[in-house]
Amino acid sequence: MRVLVTGAFGNIGQSAIYELINQGDKVRCFDIKTKKNVKIFKRLKKLYGDSIEVFWGNITNIEDIKKALEDQDVVVHLAFIIPKLSATGLESENVPDIAYKVNVIGTKNLIKAMEELPSPKKLIFTSSVHVFGLTQHLEPPRKVSDPVNPPEHYSRHKVECENLIKNSNLTWCIYRLAASLPVNLKLDKGMFDVPLSNRMEYVHTKDVGYAIAKGVRSEDIWGRILLIGGGPRCWYYYRDILEKVLEGIGVGMLPEEAFSNVPFATDWMDTTESEELLHYQRRTIEDYVEDVKRALGYKIFFIKLFRPTVRYILLKRSPYYNRKYVPLKVLWEGYRL
Ligand SMILES: O=c1ccn([C@@H]2O[C@H](COP(=O)(O)OP(=O)(O)O[C@H]3O[C@H](CO)[C@@H](O)[C@H](O)[C@H]3O)[C@@H](O)[C@H]2O)c(=O)[nH]1
Secondary structure, eight states, rough: OOOHHHTSHHHHHHHHHHHHHHOEEEEOOOEEOOOHHHHHHHHHHHGGGGGGGEEEOOTHHHHHHHHHHOOSSSEEEEEOOSSOOOOOOOOOTTTTHHHHHHIIHHHHHHHHHHTSSSSSEEEEEEEEEGGOOOTTOOSSSTTTTTTOOOHHHHHHHHHHHHHHHHHSEEEEEEEEEEEEOOOSOOOOGGGGSSOOOEEEEEEHHHHHHHHHHHHOOSOOTTTEEEEEOOOOOGGGEEEHHHHHHHHHSSSSSGGGGGGGSSSOOOOOOOHHHHHHHHHOOOOOOOHHHHHHHHHHHHHHHHHHTTTTHHHHHHHHHHHTOOOOOOOOHHHTTTTOO
């Protein structure tokens, strides 16, 4: 199959490309031409040869999309400005107008361009658990039949896009993703915005890529909204996820007072249907930590060596950590080489 992937060089995009090519599909990547994306494409081209091509373009320009759509069978639409750990370096909540243009107008353009084709194509769109809103007071897990209640620009954009897609004449499937962290993890101050006691389902980016690749070839997913998460064994509190990652890379867990206590829009989800259809739940958070360690390589030695300094720098980035001086005990906690 020929698959057009928008936002191909982001976190989920790169995982999807790998799995699509692995199952024998040809991938056309649609993304903005930045230095970083050009570098990623060069690396992927070396690995995948004729199975991959690129179409540099802007999702806000419908003519770019029309050209990219030629001869494709399925579209996987990932291009979006997300709230945290965004590949673009922009965060939807800081630049809501720019984000709206890319997220909603971009999706509108894509739908319009696809609808104008002689035979409209299939579309997989990645939405997010965020659309359920702040649900910590409700009994988990979230079900697909639960109402949406988007609390921020990003999830309002997702709900608007979901509705546009549902009301289109395309053959569509919507994947609402749980928290899926990139393997090349950057620890930025956004990590402090989630309360440690917040429920959060984890899903490995490679498993999302696998679910997308399986979905492209599936007969059964169309017309459905699927909740895509790691399943009950990946039902965590944010504290568990963060602790595993920070311990794994040698930084060590940071004190509770550095974190927000305003609830965050993540939760556990009922993924029974998606797992039955796609059989994608293959990895756990432990696999992720190993992947992050591998990606960091020798840098882990230096993180461990300079652990108190790294902890100091991180804590000073927290908008919630009000202490003028970070106690030595906090900085040196768990230090060993
Ligand atoms: O105008 C733009 C802005 C962004 N992008 C690309 O979109 C991708 C976004 O990637 P990233 O920021 O790493 O996001 P992901 O973690 O991959 O986000 C995926 O998963 C999210 C849910 O977790 C969804 O909201 C997103 O749509 C989906 O791309 C990148 O390649 C960007 O270059 C564009 O093509 N055009």
